[in-house]
Amino acid sequence: MLDAADRKGTRAGAGAATIDITNRTSIDSPEFLGDHSAVTGWRQTVADYVALTKPKIISLLLVTTLGAMMIAGEGFPSVWIVLWTLIGGALASGGAGAVNHFIDRDIDTKMGRTKGRPVVTGRIAPWQALAFGIALEVASFALLAIGVNLLSAFLALAGYLFYVVIYTLWLKRVTPQNIVIGGAAGAFPPLVGWAAATGDLSAGAWVLFAIVFFWTPPHFWALALLIRGDYERANVPMLPVVRGVAETRKQIMIYTVIMIATTLLPLATGTSGPLYLVLALGLGGWFLYDAILLLREQTQRAARRLYLYSLLYLALLFLAMVIDHAFVV
Template identity: 50%
Template sequence: MRPTTSLPVADAGASASPHQGAPARPAGAAERAGAWARVRGVVAPYVVLTKPRVIELLLVTTIPTMLLAEGGWPSLGLVLATLVGGALAAGSANVLNCYIDRDIDQVMNRTRRRPTATGEISPRAALTFGLVLGAVSLTWLWLVVNPVSSLLTAGAILIYVVGYTMILKRRTPQNIVWGGAAGCMPVLIGWSAVTGSVGWPAVLLFGVIFFWTPPHYWPLSMKFRNDYAAAGVPMLPVVAKDTKVAREMIGYTLAMIACSLLLVPAAGMTWVYAVVATALGAWFLWACITLLRRAEDPARGKLRAMSVFHASITYLTLLSVAISVDVFLPF
């Protein structure tokens, strides 16, 4: 039998030599790594409550609006100040939404892992965190940007937390239609940050996002229909047939396209934006029509509601890019 060999092990108090493997990690470095891990463990759940991906989508619409309002590049400081204030405000609204909805979040598979649903963050801690974020955001925007932007931001938080979460969400299938107005506010905030007021182009951009919201959110509600039904939330796909939902999505999409094209004369956009906005609108409209045709006749294929959800995000992102580029075209 082959004799076994063992590697030499250094004494606890001895330093390892190059021939005995990698040097032991200094005690100070290990303590710092452990402390950092503990901090991340505490901070990460709070970050989750702010719904970072939702914040990203909201901020995507703010920068193009600021570019349009300025007719070029606003000052970098103003852009950063507006984005910071907007992110804090959106985070506040999302945290307060999680605090209020923690009971139904426990029922829904999509949300049951939220820290307020699992108990990882206590209701009191979540409420305090949300209120502090809101107070900081409004104070920041008032002092660093302007009072108009701060007041519009306060309105956005109230619409989402009180209007949508507390009043509409559990009572009416029109919850996301009117409650979705909160998600339209970043364009008004971005415009007012540059101009100190609200102009017609900002109102039309508000309309684009307002009419975009139902065909964006209802496909998600279709996918999680059973979740919403179990939680007692009357999203339209829960209480209506898919054909009715798809028809309403088409109606809202047509209104969205109209607002996007009215921006051409209202903001002096070029033919480049007009062509891109028309093409994007037609593409997204066809996605909604395809959803309706499959709802009417399952033989045409699976409903694939989530493909419309993802298409809506692509639409809004590319339209925002088109607005940003058009501002700098020399004709």
């Protein structure tokens, strides 16, 4: 048996042990999570700034830039010219996207597709998005002017200004033809690529511009059909909101036919040959089938099908030009 002193010492030791255990840092405590939270916050900030650039749009624009570079001359341009052009193009496109986040922050709060954007949620301040967008374009111009040529730098700047000023600031909120005219901004990358590879702009470059220009309305209006409610809530006069769903489907069909006809012009300029013709007709036929399906079914499923295929279509069309060019050369 323990005497009184031993029992007292034992209780004191147990108390000390208890105090030691309760004073240990919990895995849920701020002290433990401090570094982890800092890392998580840093990653979120980087992700937000990347989101400002609209990377999905950049990837498709760079496909048309690279495709134009590959077919502009008799041979392929140097690896360094390709690298600087793609980086410069990505910076210009990303800068335009960031400025768009700044300008559209009021209507983005009303649209389900955009209400989680960094500026809308407050994760990035509006002035930071604007400064970031301008800085990216400055970097783009400097890189293209020094590493490639002045013509490509000015063309990238023109595309940037067309998207920010003509489309976002002016046309987007005032006319249902916003995407028809403003969509020209997305047609500048082939010009940038062509100019980077050759130092000039021949008829072939402008044909590529026209292809992307006429591709834009059916592509974007298919998306507008899917998110028509968003545009209504934001009071943005997209075609389905102003002219109705039925009229939008008709316009998609009309522009699809014009686009397919335009894709045959590279043969007239000597940019592409018979192999491209076969591939272009096949790709265009599929696009036309989806447009007819949308006109007949009048369903969201048909609109989604056309929208998704339109993304693949543009990339495959430019790939067809490159394959044809490589085969001929």
